[in-house]
Amino acid sequence: MKMTQLLTSKRLIAISISAALTFSATAQETVEKIQVTGSYIKRTAVDASEPVQVLDYNFIQSTGATTISELIGKLAISSGAENQADSFSQAATQGTGNVNLRGLGLSSTLVLINGRRQTISGALTNDGSVFVDTSHIPIDAIEQIEVLKEGAASTYGSDAIAGVVNFILRKDFEGLEFNASISKAADSSQKDTDIGFLWGAEFNNTFITVSGHYLDRTPLTIADRPDLGDVAYSSLGNSFLLLGNAEVTEGAYAGSYGAFENVPDPTCLDDSLGILIPQAYGSRCGFNYGPLYNLVNTETRAQLYSNLSHNFDNGNELFIDVSWSSNEVKDNPQSPSYPDLTFPYIGPSDSGNPFGVGVVWLGRPLGADYEPALSPRENDTFRSSFNLVGDFDNGWDWDTALTYSKNNYTQYQQDQLKSRLVAALAGTGGPNNDELFNPFDRSSLSQSVIDDFTYMTRSEKTTDLLVLDAVIDGELYELPAGTLGLAAGAQVRNEGFKVETDDVFEIKFDADGNPIPVDLIFLQGLSEVDVDRTSLAVFAESVIPVSEDIEIKAALRYEKLENDSSIDPKIAVRWQISDQWIMRASASTAFRDASLSQKNASSAVITSITDYNDDGTAKSSAFVGVIATGNEDLKPEQSENYNIGVIFKPTDNLDFKVDFWRVDYTDLITVENAQGKLIDDPNGADIIRTEAGFLQSVKVNYFNSSSVSVNGFDVESQWTLSDQFNLSINASHFNSYELTKDNGEVVEAAGSFNVDNFARSMPKTKGSLNFNWVGEGQRASLNINYVSSYDTGVDVSALPNESATVDAFTTVDTQYSANFGITENSEAVLTLGVKNLLNELPPRAYIAEGSLSYDPKQHNPLGRVLYAKVKFAF
Template identity: 35%
Template sequence: MSHYKPTRLMGWLFTGSLLYLPTQCVGAQEIEKISVTGTRLKRSIQSDSPIPIASIDAKVLSTIGANDVRDLIETLPFNAGAQNNSDNLTQNFTVGTSNINLRGLGVSSTLVLLNGRRQVVSAVVTDQGASFVDTASLIPTLAIQRVEILKDGASAIYGSDAVAGVVNFISRDDLNGSEVQYEYRKRMSDGSQDETKVDFVFGSDTGSSGHVLVAASYLERSSLVLSEVDWVQPAFSSFGNPGSFVVPSLANDDNPDGLTVADPNCVQNGGSVSEGSNGNSFCLFDFAPQITAVPNEDRLQLYMRTKWGWNDDTELWFEAGFADNDVSREVSPSFPVLNAPSVLSSHPNNIYDEDIFFRGRPFGVGKPTEINFYSHQTTRVAFGIDGAIGTDKFWQVSYVNAKNEAFLNPKDVIADNFQFALFGFGGINCRQDLGVVAGAGECLYFNPFDPQASANEQLRSYIIGDYIGNVESETQVVEGVIAFDELIEMEAGFAAMAFGMQYRKESIRSVYDALTQQDRFAFLIGNQNVEGDRDVKAVFTELRLPIFEQLELGLALRYEDYGDLGGDTTDPKVSLLWHASSNLSVRGSYSTSFRAPSVHQLKGVQTNFANITDPRDGSTTFGGNRTVGDPDLVPETSTALNIGGTFSANQFDMDIDYWRFSFEEVLTRESHQAVVNAFADDPERVIRTSAGTISIVNTRFINAEAIDTSGIDFNIIYQWDTRFGRLTPQFSGSYILEYDLTDNTGVVNDGLGRLNRNTVGNPTPKLKGSFGINWQFEAHSANVFFRHVASYENDVTLEKISSFNTLDLQYEIDLGEAIKVGVNTNITVGVVNVTDKAPPFVDIAGSYDPRTGDPRGRRAYIKLKVEF
């Protein structure tokens, strides 16, 4: 890596290239060529690139008040729709993970690297079946030197998953000494959510050409449940306790299976009555207060990297990482029972004179929340050799082996046990032998007509069971690259070329307990064991041609073969860089990209729940959505175009880029609602209970839709030196011009400025940006950030979602060695969201959009860092 130092402050978030100019190097020190994300060829300066790169150094992570990578992702204006909030309904098994979603093109469409090399995808997938790299498990914060973000397609360089861009985390390699950082952060609004984080890093040169880096981080975070906030609105479920009953004798033409009636004591026992269509009535349960916005987390990260110079031309390196995150989350006292169990006329508390069906949950109003547990663990080992032949030839060989494992332990109602309890044969010690009398001895009745019945609580451990899953994902990568910096001498300079080969092995494995495999749960249904793998082979090349002294042409080509599981593809990339003057450079790139279906989408099985409207009677209920992989899926393809420029003069820098992506054959899953609408009476696609309610919808992963999106990124920064220090204002953002979504019938929907709740798209406000001012004077510095997310529309209710504007403040003082000789001390205090701005209201469960809004409110923090 480069050892030159720019003389101007560059510790800010840039949406274009960092403007490091050769004239800014210290003294006459020679500029060392470095590796930059987005190319296999080394460059003299990072800004000398025809592709749009944002580079965020370690200082920025502190300056913007980020506690972890998730906070950094939230500030990126070109990120849209990342799933980093703990939303109970749309982010289930992924709780405790974080991801990035460049351009709103899907969390699977951004390739995440560590020191330029691939990472294993998380063992858990999103509710939409998308695989992603868990950025929360990569590397301790203090070990990060910088994060480089390539914002255009890069499949020609890196292969699959780089369709929307690349995020490359680069570790420190120049630290000599130790650093310890302690941070305490507390929510200053309603509620008691807080977090404590301790980071440690040690670095040292070993000999004349080696270096070792060791880092550790521990985070303890407490939960925030929506019952603690004052902005949450009720979210009603028609499956409650008190519940409702389907009475067959009241059947009519509109309700052939029976009329649904609310519990007569619904209101007295804490519920609320809703009159539905066709004469039905429901006792509603408000589950919004039990939604967890921030889960309890205990996260440990360990990282080590060492390099050693074998000789003057050869360097060996090794790195290892480990991350463990234990997560718990509060949920409703019990989940709904979707299979509509029977209550016999013989039940001693049955107020009807016939057999009926129960529509509800065993525990609801006034009962304590249930706790679900999850654990995510990542281990990674990588090693390689970097070498040089002379001064113009470079080669690399590397191997990566990484595994992500997740333990899933939500709790749910065991459907048949609950049914037995309604029949009077409930209880762990109840033996249903011939002659045993219902409700006698150790056999108990569950009373659905009285939420406070003592027998109900006695039956909790019999009714509620553990859904247990052990899932894992593993990746192995072998790669070799050789680069020629002086391939052919041309009139304007030397042409450069790189050539490489890569082999990847990707596998998934899911093992569930017997209850889960047998689909015995009343809400989560269950899941099936899955095992699958595939081999991927690739060759690639890159060429850089100096056409004129000021004009450079770049060409890249990659062939990737997935065998029988995904086919093969060839993707080119063309780029141009024109130095129009000493102050202005213009860049442009065009490429085709692809994303092969994941192993999960090819071979996996996924069951989660969804809101389903039944076309038979218009009622909306929760139901299971089981999606099955399809080995005949093909890669989604795209084209990416970027045209931009960089202008720098005196103390003023500006970057601007126009970008456009066009996706086809987008990998997604069938809409469960579309399947129900089309196949309401097909028992293979829509599975119903004996009461006629929908239990499971069977869907598939498909190639179906298209996305066309374009926009403009901009970044302006000015440095102003005064008697009282340096002021550095900055304005940056991303303005979306187009976000068109084409469904599998050819209908084009305008998703720009919309929530895109029922489409393949993501929430897409037209503008995301920030304005900040940094002040530095001697040992003091302060930062003010104003962040803006434009208003957008709920495309389901057609209601406006207000803009989200927050203000952050930070002050930092460098005490030097004032406390102890030989130990440098730095103290930082700050407040995030000073005005305690609540996330804009959205008419969905939880009252906010978890992929755009932030529910955490005002947070104050203090950070102590010592260097020795």
């Protein structure tokens, strides 16, 4: 959509808001009012004009989830988040968690804690997305989660395009709780052990609450689930491409060879991880690295949360919350060494070459007979918020808050120094520059040479956010239909982004601004960055009772960015048609500014890419560097958001909610898809190859794509069958997800894995059914979770055992709890449960060689999990 059309839509909504202010109606009696996510105006506890899904404490506990990531993974409206270990497609986000509402991208979901903003994670995804790390939040401290399922830029500002997830933490708690649990995959040794506590007390109008949680997680390897990583292999094990005819009369390589023939290491199959891969001429020794990697990493997670609330004698209230978390991924194993993507030339008489002609080495310095290289991660987050609220003499409320949050994400990754490996190939390696590395006979490789060319990179990304909020709200004046409510406020945000790395791993630039390759054989490096920016926003929101049955909410926000600005209006209508029927509708605009990393940072990730010949036929797959450069000229994303829904309440105990929604994106910020770019032009200017034609890396750029148009519907139902039984259903379905690829082609992404574009895998339908029973001192639940099938888009016609469809996936979770009252004021609760009761393993997803054989963004690899939890409360 053109910018003029977008501005016209904003004007129409703004005119509607102005017109709404002239409506009048009859009075309503005063009832208790609350504030819900999506509004600053305190409202009566009725169904509002906006779709908000609430996950309360009892529901969260019934899932048996030990982390927020596990809980979000089953949220119907979230699709394509990164909440599980996957070193192949999300190598830099290990140990973090996030939300992806509507599949519109991690950066398009605004995450709040107690209604306040939180800094983004220092970790960046492979596609450069930024996100708030939900792993910081202790699950035992959550009172409820509110999910606003539509855009909310008029209320909250940038990033609230797809919606808002507000984590509301427990406060004003009195007593002491201890809990401990253990969960274990039924047919492996993987287990989670966690302990936690919650304490609270009142001291003369002051409440203090403290919560702590510690998780110890053991690994699940691909070797434990071989079917989930059986194509995780590389054609680059240890092979040689001969550049001339050769005759070898003796030794392991004895034989006759032609020019440009691929010759594998003769010891390739001596190890269980070596495989022979036929080529057009000859064969290569490949490396089956899959069994070395984890599906679940060894991890420890410590979390502390505390809040203090104090009621002053004049009616004002002070609320302070402080939280800290430290996540450590202890192992994250990788291959013993990565392949040398410089594909070095070895002369006829160099490095023990037995062929007598020059060769190109297609391999990695260390093979399966060496221990995997560990790449641990450290993730530390701190947050504090000071909130002071009160009221004026005229009955209006005021609310001020100062919130600061900071994240440090440290990443370690082992590689080999290019210069020292070249020296070893020339016989001048090792600590004394006198040792040879013979790639034709690696049995003679000494540890001193290995130590000399091996290097552990270290990089640290730091983000921080300081936010000042000030809001007033109250009753403006009486209309015939009731009271006109108004809220207005301002917000100032300052955010920072900093990248520090060691000298070897740092990307430097030449005089022309081109990146200088780092001295590593595989990893591509990072640029050091230290930037910050400030934004200012003012906003107003009003609720206008038009008649006894119709209510309008209107909001308008102006946000001044560092190099741009945005005006975002919203109008929402609620119509009480009858006692049983309610209709609601809303229209708004939203925006998201480019992240500081997208504008300023140059980074590189390693991604599995299938190379192609000039005639369009596929070569082999391999991991290569994908280098993304920041773009200072990125414009903010813009969107138009629409929602129309109906609520049907045939009885007080049963309701149905159906909402049709649509989001039209323009100027979507994304990074070019490396695989799609290579398919479009295998020899383009940004496709980096060696002199021998081997794919080495792909340069990609951040850009504002033209448009994305998404629509679908949500279904939600609650049925209280009796005082003991209740049933709930929640589902989200994509009707369409049209996007524009890098080359301008418009494609349908819904129901696809989206290998060749910037969208993530996107099943059309996700849903859950939850059945709960509550007895005297007992509880039980049954949760059924469903993910529909979707297509990979991969041509598997030459692979008779593979399918181009990822099958639908249904899991059943069940739980039982018994409360054993110890005394009148204390209790002991025992909970037993099974996740994935029917032991369904993830459906197979064949994407390409070098990847997992399932989709970790949609499916869990654990199979059946048994768990037990005890809680003591005093």
